[in-house]
Each structure stands twice: as C-alpha cells, then as structure tokens.
Amino acid sequence: MSASERPPGVSAPENRLRERRPPPAWDQGARSVVLLIVGSAIAALSFNALLRHTGIPPGGVVGASLVIQKAIGLEPGYSQMIINAGILLACGFIMGRSFVLKSLAGALLLPLFVVLSRNLPPLTSNLVLAGLCGGAGMGLGIGLVLRGGSSLGGFSAAAAAIHRTTGMNIAHALILLDATVLIAAASISSVELALVGLVGTVVVGQTARSVLTGFNRSRVALIVSSRTDEIREAILKKIPLGLTILDGRGGYTDTQHDVLMVVMNPAESVQLKRHIRAIDPQAFVILLDASEVRGQGFLPHV
Numbered sequence: 001m002s003a004s005e006r007p008p009g010v011s012a013p014e015n016r017l018r019e020r021r022p023p024p025a026w027d028q029g030a031r032s033v034v035l036l037i038v039g040s041a042i043a044a045l046s047f048n049a050l051l052r053h054t055g056i057p058p059g060g061v062v063g064a065s066l067v068i069q070k071a072i073g074l075e076p077g078y079s080q081m082i083i084n085a086g087i088l089l090a091c092g093f094i095m096g097r098s099f100v101l102k103s104l105a106g107a108l109l110l111p112l113f114v115v116l117s118r119n120l121p122p123l124t125s126n127l128v129l130a131g132l133c134g135g136a137g138m139g140l141g142i143g144l145v146l147r148g149g150s151s152l153g154g155f156s157a158a159a160a161a162i163h164r165t166t167g168m169n170i171a172h173a174l175i176l177l178d179a180t181v182l183i184a185a186a187s188i189s190s191v192e193l194a195l196v197g198l199v200g201t202v203v204v205g206q207t208a209r210s211v212l213t214g215f216n217r218s219r220v221a222l223i224v225s226s227r228t229d230e231i232r233e234a235i236l237k238k239i240p241l242g243l244t245i246l247d248g249r250g251g252y253t254d255t256q257h258d259v260l261m262v263v264m265n266p267a268e269s270v271q272l273k274r275h276i277r278a279i280d281p282q283a284f285v286i287l288l289d290a291s292e293v294r295g296q297g298f299l300p301h302v
Contacts, residue, residue, distance in 0.1 A: 035148030036106055039141040043152075044113030045120065046137025051200070052076065053122035054130045055193055057185040058138055059178035059201035061087075061154040062110075067184045077115035081108065087158045094161045106145055107153030131196040135203030142204065143211025213291040219269045220290050223260040223276065224248065225283035234275040235262060241272070263293055 047062055055070060057063030061083045065076035084107035092100045124130055145152055159173035168176075178201055186194035225231055235241050241264050248259040262272065269287060276283050 032148040032150055035144045036109065036150040039144030039146075039148070039150075040106065040109040040152070041113050041141070042144065043110055043138050043141025044117055046134050046141065047076075047114060048117045048120040049123045050130045050134030050137065052118075054125065054127055054134075054196075055189055056127065056131050056134060056200055057181055057193070057197040058131075058135050058204050059155075059181055059197065060204075062138065063178070063181040063185065063197060063201070067181060067188055070185075070188050075115065075118065077111045077118060080111035080114060084108070084111065084153045087155075087161075088153055091157050091161045094164050095157075099157070099160075103151040103153035103157050106150050107157075110141075110152050127192070127196050128199075131200040132203055135200035136207050138200075139204040139207025140211055143208040146208065146212050217266060218290040218293045219264055219266055220288045220293075221260075221262040221264070221269065221272060222286040222288075223262070223283060224257060224285075225260075225276070225280045226257075227280045227283070228258045228260060230279045231276055231283065232260060234279060235260070235272065238275060239264075239268060239271050241268060263290070 043062075047058075050056075051058060051062070052066070055066055057066045061080050062076070064083060065074075065079040068074050068079045069076050088100050088103060088107055091103075122130075124133075142152060151157065155174055155177045156170075158177060159170045162168050162173040163170045182194045182197055182201070185197055223231060232243065232245075235243050241262055244261045246259040246261055248257050249255065250257065264272065273285070273287075276285060
C-alpha cells in the first residue's frame, strides 16, 4: 500500500520527520553493538537493583535464575550462563549454527553484567514498585537489544526451537515456559511473589514491544461515504492531511465507490472525526492504531 499522498503546498506536520538516507552498513553494525551493550547493561542493572533482592521472578531465564538461587543458593548470573549455554547447545542441533552465533553474544553479555553489578544496593523493598519498575527496566534493555537486531537467547531461543520441533506457536511456547517459572516460584517462595512476577513478566513484554516498534504512534482511517469529494476537500485543506484514494466495491450493492485512507497522529484524528460528522453523519469510518508508519512525511526507513 502506497504512502498517503500530500498535495502541493500542504506541508507535513512539524512532529513528522523528513526522509533520510539509510545509514551505511558499517554504521548499522556499530549501532547494533552499542544497543546490545547498552541494552544488556540496563537489563542487568534493573535486575540487580529492583528484582534480585525482592526475589520477584520476571519470567524468562532471569526469573528461572532467581528460583534456582532460592532453591540452591547459586549466583543468578552464573545460573543464567548455564541455562543459556544449555539452550543454545540444544538450539545448535535444531536451529543450526548461524542461529546460535547470532544469539551467543547477548546470551553471555547479560549474565556477565549481572555478575559484575551483583553488589548494587536495592532501590526499593516495595514488591509492587520493584515488580513494575524492574519489569519496565528489563523490557527497555531487551527492547534495545532487539531493536539493534541482536538477541539475548534465553527462552525466546528455546521457544523458536520448540516451534521448529513440535509446531507449537512461539508465543504459546513462551507463555508455557514463563508459566513454568512462575509456578516454580510459587512453590518455592510464595504465591504473592509469583503474582508480582506475573505482572513483571507482562510489563517486560509490553515495554520491549514498545521499544522495538517505537513510541511514535499513528492512526489510520478508512472512510466510505456518499459525499467523498467534500470529505476529501476538508481533509486536504482544513486539517490539512494527505490521503490515498482506494478503489472499493460494495459487497451487498456491488456498486463501485472510493475509499479514503488517511494516516495521521492521534490528535489529528479528533479533527478528522469532527469534519466527517459535519459533512456526512452516515459515513462509514474505521480507525486503526498503527505502531510504525514509515515513508514520506513520517519516520525514515532504517
């Protein structure tokens, strides 16, 4: 689907970025390394300052390492290395050597930072604060690593291997693995810690996804109306926004009509709805959330 067309004389809103040329390959590689190091450090610091002392398991290998520490007293950083090594060894037979090499640096770097910062004093003893802030910090670090094109291995690698061998959906495999950690935490520590860990696991995932896809949210509107020309004129000149005209056909009436597609920021969607309501209260409008919009007038392609 093509980017929304912007008429001559109508400039893009100020909060949108101009098109830029993609960075050279060497710059992309350096960016990936920097994000891997910074992301691993942030995740490790969040773990040691917020989760370790409270014993909250935020799912994944990190959560499993806290359960192991509670059970046998092994330093979490060391157990993370052991678990990651076992997962990557198994993945080597299932997924191939290239998959293992791609995940190796992150799988070792995060536990290394955890060991180096293990004496960091706790920031809070409040379980809820520790679970929420620790989960957000872990998610931020993981998201930065993923945004750089790297991987921390761990349960995501194990889920990929499970998917390859059994056909199970990767998301379902991750839920199963995280649930196993939380159930173990509930049996060894307490149900309360496991419940806070569940909240932390959700926060980790949501934060990582937000960092990966970007915080720059947009909305997409699809508009079907008998007064398309008037709505188009209002969109182009009164808001103003660009738009794309799509060919549509009624499934029941079998008649041809135009469908207007408009991409905008959330604030502009309020103006759009107001203009449509004034012109054609019977118009059919679908508003969709978009996490990433790239191209002319929006984010650059990177």
